Amino acid sequence: MKQVVQNYKSGELAVLDVPAPGCRPGGVLVRSSYSLISTGTELMKVSEAGMSMLGKARSRPDQVAKVMQSVAVNGMPATYRKVMGKLDSWTPLGYSLCGVVEQVGAGIDDVKAGDLVACAGNEHALHAELNWVPKNLYAPVPDGLAPAHAAFGTVGSIALQGVRRGEPQLGDTALVIGLGLIGQLVAQLLTASGVRVVGADPDPARCALAERLGAAACGDPASTAVEAAVAELTGGHGVDQVYLAAGGGSNQPVELAARLSRDRGRVVDIGKCRLDLPWNAYYEKELDVRFSRSYGPGRYDPEYELDGRDYPIGYVRWTERRNLACFLDLAARGRVDVAPLVSHTAAFDDAVETYRRLEDGDLKAVAVLFRYPGQSAEPEAVPEVTVPAVRRSAGAPARTATRTPVRLAFVGAGNYATSMLLPHLARRDGVTLSTVVTTTALSAANARRKFGFAEATTDLDAVLGDPAVDAVFVVTRHSSHAELTRKALLAGKAVFVEKPLALTEDELAGVLAAVEESRNDRIQVGFNRRFAPLLREARQRFGTRTGPASVRYLVNAGRLGQGSWYARQGTEGSRFAGEGGHFIDTVSWLLDADPVSVYPVATPGGEDLQVVLGYPDGSTATISYVTTGAPGFPKETLDLVADGKVLRLDDFVRASVHGPQKWVSSRLPKARDKGQSAELAAFVRAVRTGGPMPVPLESLVATTSATLAVRAGLAAGAPVRLASAR
Structure with missing residues (x-):
């Protein structure tokens, strides 16, 4: 042998x-x-x-x-x-x-x-x-x-024994120093145990991987990011346990452990790192230093x-x-x-x-x-995400017109709702702002005062059970969208939910199960860019497309502010999961098709993301979602090339079409209109008349599935095929 x-x-x-x-x-x-x-x-x-x-x-x-x-x-x-x-x-x-x-x-x-x-x-x-x-x-x-x-199995046992030595409890916060193989497994095991994990590693790619697999936040131990994350998650008290999964001759891990531990916290040494304990730091906090012996009791016996x-x-x-x-x-x-x-x-x-x-x-x-020989070197299977089928139960009730005015309830009244949605609705004829629901009484009262809601409450069930409410707007944090949408559908309401519709395949399946159970498919997701007047005019000027197209969509997203909830990937999904559906939907609308493949590639640390979408007719679209660009550069620029013509959009301020006949939009400065007003008008009209929703549910599901496929593609390092459920 x-x-x-x-x-x-x-x-x-x-x-x-x-x-x-x-x-x-x-x-x-x-x-x-x-x-x-x-x-x-x-x-x-x-x-x-x-x-x-x-x-x-x-x-x-x-x-x-x-x-x-x-x-x-x-x-x-x-x-x-x-x-x-x-x-x-x-x-x-x-x-x-x-x-x-x-x-x-x-x-x-x-x-x-x-x-x-x-x-x-x-x-x-x-x-x-x-x-x-x-x-x-x-x-x-x-x-x-x-x-x-x-x-x-063996390295998993080493990680598992290290976690056992730390004796974590539900609700604890832990710091894992070193995100190599053992550290990645320790972080996953802690997350599975109900522990919030902060990771520290100088390699940004390893930090990004740990965050994708459930860590609340990760960063370079030499930066302030790790310390800031620990302070936010623990209210400044420090972590309950530190797991040393780093190697090398530096004493930095041991010193970092002392600095970020809470009083009487535990420090568990799993790897083989330098252990020159700073006596004062460990003594003053009375830290409990423990060693984890390989795979567990029985080792070396x-x-x-x-x-x-x-x-x-x-x-x-x-x-x-x-x-x-x-x-x-x-x-x-x-x-x-x-x-x-x-x-x-x-x-x-x-x-x-x-x-x-x-x-x-x-x-x-x-x-x-x-x-080893005997294990066939099969080509690695292409990762696949199934686009679930939309099933409507037989005998679905006919869509009927509602009374005028249309009565709307809002669940959530944060920055986006109060700046981009409610100002349009508050001055729209034929609309009554019935009730606003928030988790705190004061925010509900503020929204009621500013926009003229008839009622303000913190009782969601009362609103869903109110037969006078025609439609519910879900404008809360991402992690709650799917469940709130599901409840509103089951209550028989039309639903406008801000993107994303869902953060996981299971959440999406739950929404569609509610559609089938309730026979209610009245959903609109806040993909507003397809309603932007400038982009719609540019598409019309471009004309009918006959051949495959190439699309480039640059999104200069910029960096998040300190403490933004968008960065909480463990609960709110990645930043692209929350916002990427906007851009996928826009491209799919321009191409009049749903994507069949997704190939994402990220820079080290995941700061910048390239997502290549494939379409049935051979068209491709590359969405460059970047955070490292210049703050003064426009946020969104888009180019569509096909049939000897080019459509260009400059941040919803100007647009042009170059081809046999050239068209350029007005050069006079205009306020950016990204389509929210037209989108809301279309939704309200559909609710009032009983007509079809502005965007077919099948399209919303396809865009959501494509957005979810980005995570699967990054994890596999390969293209993901979008397969339609039969």
């Missing part, structure tokens, strides 16, 4: 042919399917092997002390021969894999040949085609968990690991093996998502080249997998 080995003296890596292990009693023989490279622990070992003898001595003072003791006992010549003999030998690499049981040893009755298992241990879960694994170092893989993902003697569950609830099984279960149930952590999968035969690329920095990765 083949195995990855390294010579610690010379640093040479090789894939050697070595004898296959036998199947001994008390364990199983496992043929590897996938094994995981720990880009922290293993690369540190590989790097040390490439050092000079002096460098090796400096990096391992513990081993130097043992050598000096041996010199004192055995003399220099004997010690030298012993050390050189040990250094100049092949040593194994690897400690986390998934494979298929090939043979079962005596005394094993919990698995059989052919079963899929995850294996642990730096002597038993090696980068090798075959491994003998004792009973307490493997766990069966739950149904539905892919072998490649089960290969994370030969009677547990080799002889298979378990610890009674009544005395030791979470052992090494039980941690392994627990992490696999969490991954199988989707509580932990390891797929976005896989940066590269390499054939096992390419192991040496893969290590070289990692060490040289050519391959930047959080996690790398080796794929």
